[in-house]
Amino acid sequence: xxxxxxxxxxxxxxxxxxxxxxxxxxxxxxxxxxxxxxxxxxxxxxxxxxxxxxxxxxxxxxxxxxxxxxxxxxxxxxxxxxxxxxxxxxxxxxxxxxxxxxxxxxxxxxxxxxxxxxxxxxxxxxxxxxxxxxxxxxxxxxxxxxxxxxxxxxxxxxxxxxxxxxxxxxxxxxxxxxxxxxxxxxxxxxxxxxxxxxxxxxxxxxxxxxxxxxxxxxxxxxxxxxxxxxxxxxxxxxxxxxxxxxxxxxxxxxxxxxxxxxxxxxxxxxxxxxxxxxxxxxxxxxxxxxxxxxxxxxxxxxxxxxxxxxxxxxxxxxxxxxxxxxxxxxxxxxxxxxxxxxxxxxxxxxxxxxxxxxxxxxxxxxxxxxxxxxxxxxxxxxxxxxxxxxxxxxxxxxxxxxxxxxxxxxxxxxxxxxxxxxxxxxxxxxxxxxxxxxxxxxxxxxxxxxxxxxxxxxxxxxxxxxxxxxxxxxxxxxx
Amino acid sequence: xxxxxxxxxxxxxxxxxxxxxxxxxxxxxxxxxxxxxxxxxxxxxxxxxxxxxxxxxxxxxxxxxxxxxxxxxxxxxxxxxxxxxxxxxxxxxxxxxxxxxxxxxxxxxxxxxxxxxxxxxxxxxxxxxxxxxxxxxxxxxxxxxxxxxxxxxxxxxxxxxxxxxxxxxxxxxxxxxxxxxxxxxxxxxxxxxxxxxxxxxxxxxxxxxxxxxxxxxxxxxxxxxxxxxxxxxxxxxxxxxxxxxxxxxxxxxxxxxxxxxxxxxxxxxxxxxxxxxxxxxxxxxxxxxxxxxxxxxxxxxxxxxxxxxxxxxxxxxxxxxxxxxxxxxxxxxxxxxxxxxxxxxxxxxxxxxxxxxxxxxxxxxxxxxxxxxxxxxxxxxxxxxxxxxxxxxxxxxxxxxxxxxxxxxxxxxxxxxxxxxxxxxxxxxxxxxxxxxxxxxxxxxxxxxxxxxxxxxxxxxxxxx
Numbered sequence: 032x033x034x035x036x037x038x039x040x041x042x043x044x045x046x047x048x049x050x051x052x053x054x055x056x057x058x059x060x061x062x063x064x065x066x067x068x069x070x071x072x073x074x075x076x077x078x079x080x081x082x083x084x085x086x087x088x089x090x091x092x093x094x095x096x097x098x099x100x101x102x103x104x105x106x107x108x109x110x111x112x113x114x115x116x117x118x119x120x121x122x123x124x125x126x127x128x129x130x131x132x133x134x135x136x137x138x139x140x141x142x143x144x145x146x147x148x149x150x151x152x153x154x155x156x157x158x159x160x161x162x163x164x165x166x167x168x169x170x171x172x173x174x175x176x177x178x179x180x181x182x183x184x185x186x187x188x189x190x191x192x193x194x195x196x197x198x199x200x201x202x203x204x205x206x207x208x209x210x211x212x213x214x215x216x217x218x219x220x221x222x223x224x225x226x227x228x229x230x231x232x233x234x235x236x237x238x239x240x241x242x243x244x245x246x247x248x249x250x251x252x253x254x255x256x257x258x259x260x261x262x263x264x265x266x267x268x269x270x271x272x273x274x275x276x277x278x279x280x281x282x283x284x285x286x287x288x289x290x291x292x293x294x295x296x297x298x299x300x301x302x303x304x305x306x307x308x309x310x311x312x313x314x315x316x317x318x319x320x321x322x323x324x325x326x327x328x329x330x331x332x333x334x335x336x337x338x339x340x341x342x343x344x345x346x347x348x349x350x351x352x353x354x355x356x357x358x359x360x361x362x363x364x365x366x367x368x369x370x371x372x373x374x375x376x377x378x379x380x381x382x383x384x385x386x387x388x389x390x391x392x393x394x395x396x397x398x399x400x401x402x403x404x405x406x407x408x409x410x411x412x413x414x415x416x417x418x419x420x421x422x423x424x425x426x427x428x429x430x431x432x433x434x435x436x437x438x439x440x441x442x443x444x445x446x447x448x449x450x451x452x453x454x455x456x457x458x459x460x461x462x463x464x465x466x467x468x469x470x471x472x473x474x475x476x477x478x479x480x481x482x483x484x485x486x487x488x489x490x491x492x493x494x495x496x497x498x499x500x501x502x503x504x505x506x507x508x509x510x
Numbered sequence: 511x512x513x514x515x516x517x518x519x520x521x522x523x524x525x526x527x528x529x530x531x532x533x534x535x536x537x538x539x540x541x542x543x544x545x546x547x548x549x550x551x552x553x554x555x556x557x558x559x560x561x562x563x564x565x566x567x568x569x570x571x572x573x574x575x576x577x578x579x580x581x582x583x584x585x586x587x588x589x590x591x592x593x594x595x596x597x598x599x600x601x602x603x604x605x606x607x608x609x610x611x612x613x614x615x616x617x618x619x620x621x622x623x624x625x626x627x628x629x630x631x632x633x634x635x636x637x638x639x640x641x642x643x644x645x646x647x648x649x650x651x652x653x654x655x656x657x658x659x660x661x662x663x664x665x666x667x668x669x670x671x672x673x674x675x676x677x678x679x680x681x682x683x684x685x686x687x688x689x690x691x692x693x694x695x696x697x698x699x700x701x702x703x704x705x706x707x708x709x710x711x712x713x714x715x716x717x718x719x720x721x722x723x724x725x726x727x728x729x730x731x732x733x734x735x736x737x738x739x740x741x742x743x744x745x746x747x748x749x750x751x752x753x754x755x756x757x758x759x760x761x762x763x764x765x766x767x768x769x770x771x772x773x774x775x776x777x778x779x780x781x782x783x784x785x786x787x788x789x790x791x792x793x794x795x796x797x798x799x800x801x802x803x804x805x806x807x808x809x810x811x812x813x814x815x816x817x818x819x820x821x822x823x824x825x826x827x828x829x830x831x832x833x834x835x836x837x838x839x840x841x842x843x844x845x846x847x848x849x850x851x852x853x854x855x856x857x858x859x860x861x862x863x864x865x866x867x868x869x870x871x872x873x874x875x876x877x878x879x880x881x882x883x884x885x886x887x888x889x890x891x892x893x894x895x896x897x898x899x900x901x902x903x904x905x906x907x908x909x910x911x912x913x914x915x916x917x918x919x920x921x922x923x924x925x926x927x928x929x930x931x932x933x934x935x936x937x938x939x940x941x942x943x944x945x946x947x948x949x950x951x952x953x954x955x956x957x958x959x960x961x962x963x964x965x966x967x968x969x970x971x972x973x974x975x
Contacts, residue, residue, distance in 0.1 A: 075962060
């Protein structure tokens with residue numbers, strides 16, 4: 032029988048069956064002592080004590096996993112550093128983005144992800160490394176052709192001594208196995224005629240690979256070419272939302288008219304609504320107007336201010352001289368600093384700093400109306416290239432005169448602008464405006480002489496003209 | 511070969527001094543174990559009850575699918591999430607399912623490292639349960655992100671047009687990494703542990719398709735000693751990796767809450783407390799699944815009363831840890847002297863969600879105390895009832911933490927009550943359909959018990975070690 036098969040098949044080894052793990056171990060020990068090396072035991076579960084019996088060296092797997100895990104630690108940290116803390120861009124740019132005041136890179140915040148990456152990589156190294164070292168998957172194994180061997184995954188134990196062992200001798204090995212307590216011995220033969228994969232496997236495999244390649248090929252194809260057709264919108268109501276954006280025209284109704292008569296899509300606050308923190312009832316603090324004055328002469332207007340603080344009211348709101356009211360009532364303005372303000376060294380220094388930021392561009396650092404903007408505009412104006420009203424000098428006699436320009440009036444000038452000067456109330460908080468007033472007064476005490484006569488006269492003329500316009504000229508002049 | 515009637519429970523819960531209580535009963539030998547585990551798989555048709563449960567589970571799965579579709583078409587507004595309760599039931603369900611998903615890896619990894627041999631007959635089913643629970647868990651944050659179709663933005667995938675990366679300093683991103691790593695490692699661990707048993711199926715399978723399928727899945731496993739050697743090393747390494755992993759996952763889930771500033775969330779006790787709760791709910795889920803499964807499949811000789819009793823003891827222990835954590839939270843709120851914290855906890859117990867809080871305390875702290883009585887922890891039908899209550903309680907724990915804190919944030923003007931919608935409720939119920947479907951298919955087509963591992967702890971020859 033063996034001879035008959037010799038042409039078509041090759042003897043791989045002798046397979047001996049044992050009925051319990053202990054006799055398997057003793058047979059393995061005997062075989063090792065007899066000098067066999069190319070042998071393996073097969074059992075339905077890991078039999079403890081079999082490794083030394085057949086001389087298995089400790090696997091390299093733990094070292095392999097350690098190396099991968101160690102590398103993953105740096106890879107994980109590096110990935111987080113590159114993506115969240117680096118700005119250089121070899122291929123894809125990093126994205127150094129400050130968020131919640133957190134540092135761009137700090138170990139505590141980056142430990143969790145690093146840990147998970149270490150575990151994930153090590154687990155894959157373990158899993159793939161184990162199968163790789165075991166040379167699995169291997170679907171073609173002559174052992175699987177032996178029906179008796181099916182019980183190796185159930186309840187029987189096997190020892191195979193392979194023909195490639197130099198001590199292997201067909202009959203001698205068989206008798207030795209019998210001697211060591213084998214219950215049954217069988218030849219394990221490799222079928223040489225059947226060493227090709229079934230033809231359909233290749234076909235199915237090729238087809239599978241082809242089908243799997245289709246989606247990525249389609250994606251890359253579309254990524255690399257331009258298209259005239261509109262972009263694919265998966266969820267259109269996310270891309271075209273039913274809303275109006277800021278600063279656009281009002282939606283148009285079916286009859287062709289604007290939905291909102293003012294033709295704006297944005298709505299203004301309801302009349303009378305006051306934004307949080309902008310109640311500003313203290314007229315001394317916020318408008319530089321004496322409390323008594325307001326109560327006596329202008330109560331109607333102030334109440335209107337309280338009731339309605341909508342944008343439209345802005346020009347009415349401060350108790351400014353009426354357009355008709357040519358002769359300004361100077362007595363309305365505060366002559367003292369309001370109660371909430373303490374004038375000391377720090378306050379004036381604050382005022383200087385704010386003045387240098389907001390005012391010096393036109394009025395100059397010394398307040399003499401010779402700021403850079405002013406110089407440039409005057410030069411252009413001399414060539415007829417610009418219309419420019421010279422910035423006022425703080426040292427001008429009119430400006431210095433407390434009876435004409437009390438503290439409250441200077442505050443009001445900063446807040447609402449005057450003549451061609453624009454309002455700064457929106458940019459500078461009330462306290463800082465008072466600080467600037469304090470610094471202006473301090474500047475005036477320095478004894479700096481007013482600038483050239485031309486500037487002075489121009490300025491004075493201008494003031495007279497524009498005072499007639501009621502100070503409502505809001506032409507932008509500031510930087 | 512299984513000569514003893516499997517329907518009879520043998521009491522192996524008593525300690526005999528000087529001997530180890532046997533973990534495999536009924537006088538089963540190696541072949542007997544194989545027969546017992548393979549019998550339901552080799553049966554021509556699964557039992558009628560299996561079909562009934564599968565039909566119910568598939569209908570619930572259909573409901574879930576419908577809800578997810580509705581959500582994708584309409585947007586997250588179909589949920590009850592509101593301002594300020596931005597995290598509604600989806601996050602509650604996520605934490606609930608992830609928590610359940612902790613028992614499997616705990617049993618496979620931590621009990622393995624502690625050489626608790628009784629784990630061998632329950633670890634396979636528990637691992638499967640873990641994976642299916644993580645599938646359910648992953649669904650909820652996945653559909654909670656709003657624009658589901660760009661879910662891959664969660665991962666650091668280089669894109670040309672986005673030119674942005676995830677924010678690695680956010681606990682929500684840690685969560686993405688933790689849960690996806692956990693799911694991946696659990697699947698690797700589960701599959702690797704199953705290969706020798708799938709080889710058993712391959713060698714016993716009679717149908718052509720089965721032979722091919724199990725043949726491919728078993729990777730040509732022969733049970734060679736050289737393979738077993740590396741396999742056992744790999745198994746130990748995976749267990750050693752999975753142990754810190756399983757603890758890290760729920761720790762990081764708790765960071766989602768604890769790293770924020772919200773009173774009731776901003777506490778350092780959250781990581782240990784969440785992990786204890788996860789083990790608690792996970793073991794309860796294992797008991798809930800295994801008691802009917804062992805009755806249905808006649809596995810009483812392998813999943814013995816002793817196994818169930820051990821699990822019930824762990825449930826009781828972790829339940830008391832959770833109860834202690836509830837108490838400590840109140841103590842710390844008082845001790846911190848922070849009025850917001852104090853209010854948050856008084857509000858939990860006596861505010862307008864008081865009912866949820868007391869359901870939670872009753873189910874998680876009071877009811878598991880029944881396991882002090884031996885009858886309660888060794889009577890299968892009774893322990894299932896207790897364990898169902900435990901999981902109801904654990905769902906409410908996550909509800910209480912998420913909803914009560916969000917509904918009472920720092921600005922009283924934004925305080926609101928939370929009402930779930932029908933979609934919320936149907937999605938929660940539907941997720942049980944997904945879970946049950948997967949588990950039933952697992953019971954039908956894959957080895958429910960780790961045969962090789964059970965055999966390795968059976969006494970053999972003369973030495974009973």
